[in-house]
Amino acid sequence: xxxxxxxxxxxxxxxxxxxxxxxxxxxxxxxxxxxxxxxxxxxxxxxxxxxxxxxxxxxxxxxxxxxxxxxxxxxxxxxxxxxxxxxxxxxxxxxxxxxxxxxxxxxxxxxxxxxxxxxxxxxxxxxxxxxxxxxxxxxxxxxxxxxxxxxxxxxxxxxxxxxxxxxxxxxxxxxxxxxxxxxxxxxxxxxxxxxxxxxxxxxxxxxxxxxxxxxxxxxxxxxxxxxxxxxxxxxxxxxxxxxx
Numbered sequence: 001x002x003x004x005x006x007x008x009x010x011x012x013x014x015x016x017x018x019x020x021x022x023x024x025x026x027x028x029x030x031x032x033x034x035x036x037x038x039x040x041x042x043x044x045x046x047x048x049x050x051x052x053x054x055x056x057x058x059x060x061x062x063x064x065x066x067x068x069x070x071x072x073x074x075x076x077x078x079x080x081x082x083x084x085x086x087x088x089x090x091x092x093x094x095x096x097x098x099x100x101x102x103x104x105x106x107x108x109x110x111x112x113x114x115x116x117x118x119x120x121x122x123x124x125x126x127x128x129x130x131x132x133x134x135x136x137x138x139x140x141x142x143x144x145x146x147x148x149x150x151x152x153x154x155x156x157x158x159x160x161x162x163x164x165x166x167x168x169x170x171x172x173x174x175x176x177x178x179x180x181x182x183x184x185x186x187x188x189x190x191x192x193x194x195x196x197x198x199x200x201x202x203x204x205x206x207x208x209x210x211x212x213x214x215x216x217x218x219x220x221x222x223x224x225x226x227x228x229x230x231x232x233x234x235x236x237x238x239x240x241x242x243x244x
């Protein structure tokens with residue numbers, strides 16, 4: 001059976017046992033901190049058309065690296081701090097997530113999403129719209145250009161780095177996936193924003209949205225949605241994740 005068979009997923013409740021700590025030790029989750037999330041609607045979603053990381057005819061389960069040491073479209077304009085750790089590079093998956101601390105040969109292109117926290121990501125990861133996505137930059141039949149785009153806005157030290165996934169579900173070309181993450185220079189606060197509903201026609205939502213830190217299945221995490229029975233995304237919806 002190929003990867004494109006229907007995905008049967010179970011949301012499994014996880015019981016975490018208490019772990020003894022040496023006197024004076026600080027729990028790993030406390031060191032990493034946590035994120036809270038707030039929702040806003042009516043936020044604009046500017047589709048992008050330049051700086052496309054997808055330079056092939058199609059892209060499916062592909063990883064792209066961006067770094068402060070690279071140039072051109074792979075240049076990361078400023079270090080990004082997440083879960084109290086600063087990173088000079090990140091790995092971007094076509095399947096709607098960003099991974100940290102895995103450059104330059106690691107990272108996961110897993111297309112079957114799961115609930116957070118997930119063992120798929122041993123290091124911090126942001127699931128902006130983690131699902132089985134597909135991109136065809138030459139397809140002009142949609143009201144947007146397809147690809148994984150980046151944009152730098154603002155002036156230092158208040159720049160913003162935007163990653164925009166503009167494509168469709170592998171299982172349905174009519175199911176649009178429009179999602180962006182915005183990193184803010186000098187801040188751990190990030191925004192996820194969306195340009196389409198995750199309920200389109202008869203295609204049921206099947207994405208994961210949220211953030212998780214280091215630790216795989218035991219990592220600190222904040223989850224907004226996993227295979228949601230409700231519209232987790234709509235045109236103009238934004239989730240702001242604030243670190244504490």
